[in-house]
């Protein structure tokens with residue numbers, strides 16, 4: 001019960017910290033970076049996952065924010081299976097995301 005309350009609070013704070021980081025990435029990059037570091041620590045302590053939209057926003061290795069020009073590069077590679085390559089331009093860390101083919105949905109009569 002207490003854990004659940006703690007996690008709810010942590011989630012709210014993480015959300016706010018990432019919103020702050022996004023808003024101040026250009027004007028105060030140092031504060032934005034610090035906000036992400038705090039949010040990551042908080043998630044670790046509360047043992048919750050950082051929401052996906054935020055997880056893609058920073059470098060896992062050096063904490064560099066993927067906001068604005070010259071912070072990261074995105075390339076699509078078609079070798080083997082199609083994937084997106086996101087590279088941190090600060091430390092060179094590479095992350096690859098598979099491009100999933102859209103599944104053909106079978107629409108049952110009941111759903112029409």
Ligand SMILES: [Zn+2]
Nearest residue numbers: 059062088091
């Ligand atoms: Zn990096």
